[in-house]
Amino acid sequence: MSEVVLDGGAEAPGKDGFVEDWSKDKQVFGVPWGKAMMWIFLLSDTFIFSCFLVGYMSVRIATTDPWPSPSEVFALEAFGYPVPLLLIAIMTFVLITSSGTMALAVNMGYRKDRKKTFWLMLATALLGATFVGMQAFEWSKLIAEGVRPWENPFGAAQFGSSFFMITGFHGMHVSAGVIYLLVVAFRVKNGFYEKRGGNYEIVEITGLYWHFVDLVWVFIFAFFYLW
Amino acid sequence: MSYVAIADRDHEQEHHDPQTFLTKYIWSQDHKVIAVQYGITAIFVGLIALGLSAMMRLQLGFPNQFSFINPENYYQFITMHGMIMVIYLLTALFLGGFGNYLIPLQCGSRDMVFPYLNMLSYWVYLLSVIILIISFFVPGGSTGAGWTLYPPQAIMQGTPGTDWGILLMLASLAVFIVAFTMGGLNYVTTVLQARCQGMTLMRMPLSVWGIFIATILGLLAFPALLVSAIMMLFDKTLMTSFFMPAISSMGVDPGYTGGSPILFQHLFWFFGHPEVYIVALPAFGIVSDLLSTHARKNIFGYRMMVWAIVAIGGLSFIVWAHHMYVSGMNPYFGFFFATTTLIIAVPTAIKVYNWVLTLWQGNIHLRVPMLFAIGFIFTFIHGGLTGLFLGNVTIDLPLSDTYFVVAHFHMVMGVSPVLVVFGAIYHWWPKITGKMYNETLGKWHFWMTFLGTYAIYLPMHYLGFAGVPRRYFAMGNTEFLPDSAQDLNAAITISALFVALTQILFFVNMIWSLWKGPKSDPNPWDATTLEWQTPDHPPKHGNWGHELPVVHRWAYDYSVPGYEEDFIPQNVPADKAPAGRDHGEDH
Numbered sequence: 001m002s003e004v005v006l007d008g009g010a011e012a013p014g015k016d017g018f019v020e021d022w023s024k025d026k027q028v029f030g031v032p033w034g035k036a037m038m039w040i041f042l043l044s045d046t047f048i049f050s051c052f053l054v055g056y057m058s059v060r061i062a063t064t065d066p067w068p069s070p071s072e073v074f075a076l077e078a079f080g081y082p083v084p085l086l087l088i089a090i091m092t093f094v095l096i097t098s099s100g101t102m103a104l105a106v107n108m109g110y111r112k113d114r115k116k117t118f119w120l121m122l123a124t125a126l127l128g129a130t131f132v133g134m135q136a137f138e139w140s141k142l143i144a145e146g147v148r149p150w151e152n153p154f155g156a157a158q159f160g161s162s163f164f165m166i167t168g169f170h171g172m173h174v175s176a177g178v179i180y181l182l183v184v185a186f187r188v189k190n191g192f193y194e195k196r197g198g199n200y201e202i203v204e205i206t207g208l209y210w211h212f213v214d215l216v217w218v219f220i221f222a223f224f225y226l227w
Numbered sequence: 228m229s230y231v232a233i234a235d236r237d238h239e240q241e242h243h244d245p246q247t248f249l250t251k252y253i254w255s256q257d258h259k260v261i262a263v264q265y266g267i268t269a270i271f272v273g274l275i276a277l278g279l280s281a282m283m284r285l286q287l288g289f290p291n292q293f294s295f296i297n298p299e300n301y302y303q304f305i306t307m308h309g310m311i312m313v314i315y316l317l318t319a320l321f322l323g324g325f326g327n328y329l330i331p332l333q334c335g336s337r338d339m340v341f342p343y344l345n346m347l348s349y350w351v352y353l354l355s356v357i358i359l360i361i362s363f364f365v366p367g368g369s370t371g372a373g374w375t376l377y378p379p380q381a382i383m384q385g386t387p388g389t390d391w392g393i394l395l396m397l398a399s400l401a402v403f404i405v406a407f408t409m410g411g412l413n414y415v416t417t418v419l420q421a422r423c424q425g426m427t428l429m430r431m432p433l434s435v436w437g438i439f440i441a442t443i444l445g446l447l448a449f450p451a452l453l454v455s456a457i458m459m460l461f462d463k464t465l466m467t468s469f470f471m472p473a474i475s476s477m478g479v480d481p482g483y484t485g486g487s488p489i490l491f492q493h494l495f496w497f498f499g500h501p502e503v504y505i506v507a508l509p510a511f512g513i514v515s516d517l518l519s520t521h522a523r524k525n526i527f528g529y530r531m532m533v534w535a536i537v538a539i540g541g542l543s544f545i546v547w548a549h550h551m552y553v554s555g556m557n558p559y560f561g562f563f564f565a566t567t568t569l570i571i572a573v574p575t576a577i578k579v580y581n582w583v584l585t586l587w588q589g590n591i592h593l594r595v596p597m598l599f600a601i602g603f604i605f606t607f608i609h610g611g612l613t614g615l616f617l618g619n620v621t622i623d624l625p626l627s628d629t630y631f632v633v634a635h636f637h638m639v640m641g642v643s644p645v646l647v648v649f650g651a652i653y654h655w656w657p658k659i660t661g662k663m664y665n666e667t668l669g670k671w672h673f674w675m676t677f678l679g680t681y682a683i684y685l686p687m688h689y690l691g692f693a694g695v696p697r698r699y700f701a702m703g704n705t706e707f708l709p710d711s712a713q714d715l716n717a718a719i720t721i722s723a724l725f726v727a728l729t730q731i732l733f734f735v736n737m738i739w740s741l742w743k744g745p746k747s748d749p750n751p752w753d754a755t756t757l758e759w760q761t762p763d764h765p766p767k768h769g770n771w772g773h774e775l776p777v778v779h780r781w782a783y784d785y786s787v788p789g790y791e792e793d794f795i796p797q798n799v800p801a802d803k804a805p806a807g808r809d810h811g812e813d814h
Contacts, residue, residue, distance in 0.1 A: 005560065022428060023427060023428070023429070024419075024427065025422060025423075025424055025425050025426050025427045025430075025778070026419065026422050026423070026424060026426070027419065027420040027421070027422065028428070029419065029420065031420075033340040033341070033416055033420050033421065036416050036420050037341070037412050037413075037415075037416040038421060040412055040415050040446065041408070041412055042447070043409060043447070044411075044412075044446040044447060044449075044450060045450075047446075047447050047448075047450035047451070048453060048454060050448040050450075051450055051451045051453075051454035051494060051497075052454055055455075055458060055469065055490060055494065057488045058487055058493075059468075059469055059485075059486060059487055062485065062486065062487035062490070063468075063484075063485035064373070064484075064485050065484070065485055094637075139680065148484070149461060149465040149466075149467045150465055150466040150468075156485060157467070157468050157484055158467075158468060158485060158486070159744075160467075161461065161465075161467035161469060162469075162604060165457070165458070165461060165467075166349075169457075176610045189253065194531065204501060226623055
């Protein structure tokens with residue numbers, strides 16, 4: 001197959017194509033099972049993160065103690081000055097960059113360039129691991145300053161509770177993603193998928209998960225660090 | 228090149244038949260075996276929950292006669308009875324049991340799309356059940372917080388099981404959600420992506436539609452329960468204050484500050500209300516198929532039935548706060564949620580009318596599954612009508628937390644789905660086991676269960692009107708209640724014990740059938756859907772032998788004029804039988 005189309009689907013564009021897809025027998029979407037399942041899983045996961053964020057907003061409104069100022073709590077000392085959100089800016093940059101390398105890996109996967117796919121996925125995993133590492137640094141800094149899930153010196157106790165819970169849950173997603181990326185990357189490298197018909201859709205499926213984790217971070221960043 | 232559907236591939240995936248006993252029946256990846264495993268486990272925990280309800284009824288009917296029931300374990304019985312029945316029995320049985328069995332067979336697939344994940348789903352579910360059962364035996368016993376687990380009381384001293392029980396309950400729920408997600412992703416993907424040739428969505432039997440939409444609801448609603456379970460676990464173990472306000476417990480300040488108990492209620496009911504329909508929609512779907520098959524008539528208004536399922540599913544996400552009228556939330560919310568709640572009555576009523584119209588002028592065979600299906604229509608209308616009372620804020624306020632509520636939800640999501648469960652088991656039993664059960668025994672089982680449940684729940688409405696509060700261990704000196712309320716309670720208890728014992732008939736029947744029952748015909752009900760057309764009976768691993776079936780018509784070609792038989796299976800080609808009324812091709 002020299003010609004590569006990433007996504008099969010309806011012939012007709014727009015509403016007609018939509019109706020055509022859903023009226024078909026056999027399958028609704030012209031995509032592999034794993035990809036369809038990943039999309040549905042991500043939809044479900046979206047609801048988990050939405051509930052976390054709504055819960056966080058709700059307790060932030062409900063609590064009577066003052067909420068700590070994020071730009072002071074999350075400031076980092078640089079050149080003798082406290083720079084607000086410095087670490088978070090770098091972390092966000094790292095994670096967004098990893099989405100870029102992931103997108104390139106997907107492209108290389110469909111070109112069946114196993115070597116480049118492997119290295120790009122490895123780079124993605126390394127950037128992800130860097131993100132988790134910086135998060136660990138941020139956690140230990142806050143813990144050293146006395147922030148705990150049940151109390152903190154800056155104000156409302158819910159600040160620490162929500163922070164550790166939500167960033168922790170997201171960090172677990174990133175860590176799981178790093179493991180997932182490494183498994184797929186090494187399978188790409190050692191020819192595992194060649195034995196299964198040379199099909200590299202798995203790279204894109206992994207990529208879906210990875211982009212999702214990035215997107216969630218953007219929302220956590222906006223609601224937690226910028227609010 | 229678009230992705231090639233499985234039914235179009237030259238050589239399908241090879242299916243290696245499992246050889247050993249272990250891979251065939253224990254670590255099985257076959258959806259039919261997994262379905263039976265789910266079913267047996269769910270019914271087993273359901274029996275525990277039935278036993279708990281018998282204990283509760285003993286106390287209520289004959290207060291203080293039994294030394295083994297004290298107020299603490301009464302609350303534990305209530306909690307575990309509710310939680311087990313709703314989640315570990317009904318959700319698991321309808322989706323894990325019937326979903327697993329029916330989706331691949333009725334869609335014409337060889338199996339779920341990811342059988343290994345499907346197998347994991349069952350074993351993780353079993354783990355959640357084991358954690359749940361362990362909680363009965365830890366110090367302090369299982370939690371007694373009520374099945375809604377409302378904080379602050381759920382994790383405060385004074386509630387039974389506040390040390391270990393609540394932790395294990397929350398952990399078990401989290402594990403259950405993981406199991407459900409693994410199964411649910413499989414069910415949805417299989418319905419969307421792995422149907423056989425000719426099987427359009429609008430030709431699927433309504434059973435599959437009900438299970439499909441219910442699974443989507445589950446995938447979107449269980450996240451809220453997961454999140455609230457995690458947050459409550461942290462409130463309990465890490466002393467966070469998500470749900471816990473500043474509070475004093477027995478004169479001691481436990482150290483909580485500024486949390487919101489109402490937040491828990493919102494999260495819980497954002498899960499809890501769709502959960503009602505996670506149980507109800509598969510029942511709706513299955514009952515439609517039972518009625519149509521045994522009335523030898525196509526289901527009335529198939530398209531309307533499908534869209535009603537979809538509409539109910541969508542609406543179920545915007546009604547949750549009707550469980551919270553008395554919680555102290557903003558009264559304007561009540562106005563909104565009462566409106567959306569009453570709107571749900573429209574698609575639901577459409578379904579009920581269509582069931583009745585399906586029966587109208589049908590060639591009704593009052594076989595056991597049909598009896599249960601018709602029984603469902605009675606109990607569901609009954610429970611649905613009382614729902615209209617409770618959905619209105621002004622009527623709900625005086626009735627809230629009385630036995631009227633208990634009667635309502637037991638009629639609508641206790642008795643009704645359970646009747647469908649029995650009907651469905653009787654209906655598909657010949658396909659699952661290849662054996663027939665005893666018809667007479669089945670009919671006795673139906674009549675005693677059906678009339679018995681009315682004897683239990685009808686009087687409860689009057690108790691509710693009289694103001695008998697639910698969840699009370701004993702009435703004590705309540706002067707506004709007449710003495711006859713206690714007589715009624717005793718009568719209810721006797722009926723409840725009677726109905727509980729009646730279920731022995733069911734198990735005797737099924738065990739006898741497995742052991743000595745006559746072999747059944749491959750299609751004993753002359754049904755049209757694909758699971759009755761399998762080449763082997765009961766179907767083997769891979770379901771369809773060498774060739775996948777090809778579907779030529781919708782699932783309801785019963786009594787088509789001009790055809791010698793009164794049913795045309797879905798895989799009979801158009802040139803061999805009249806076209807019937809295929810709604811799958813007319814758009």
